[in-house]
Amino acid sequence: MLTAQSKHKSYADVRRKDLEFDVEDMVFLKVVPMKGVLRFEKKGKLSPLHDVFHVSMLRKYVADPTHVVDFEPLQINENLSYEEQPVEILAREVKMLHNRGIALVKVIWRNHEVEEATWEREEDMRAQYPEVFED
Structure with missing residues (x-):
């Protein structure tokens, strides 16, 4: 029995650090939904984020300049929404x-990537x- 346990321990220790x-x-914090059925409270609020985590939920972050995201400031309306603005017709x-x-145009929107371009009706645009459309 001890031989089998030590053998399994040696296999497990290879992957462990x-x-x-x-x-x-x-660090990166692993935030995935928990398994099982969870119900919201009657008010429909999510529970607040806890500030203490087990070390197994963390991954070390290695700084990389390509991870910096450029952004433009948004004008936020009173109802916390913002107006989308088209940049270019692709x-x-x-x-x-x-x-x-039905004429459609593929539009790149401001503050969105090219991959997020959408097809819109040309008439509406x-x-x-x-x-x-002025060129």
């Missing part, structure tokens, strides 16, 4: 629907944002 963090070290396409062509 001691983690040590200093004060002010940058493509134009006509979709046929019941023998009728021309009415709402005519400055994008």
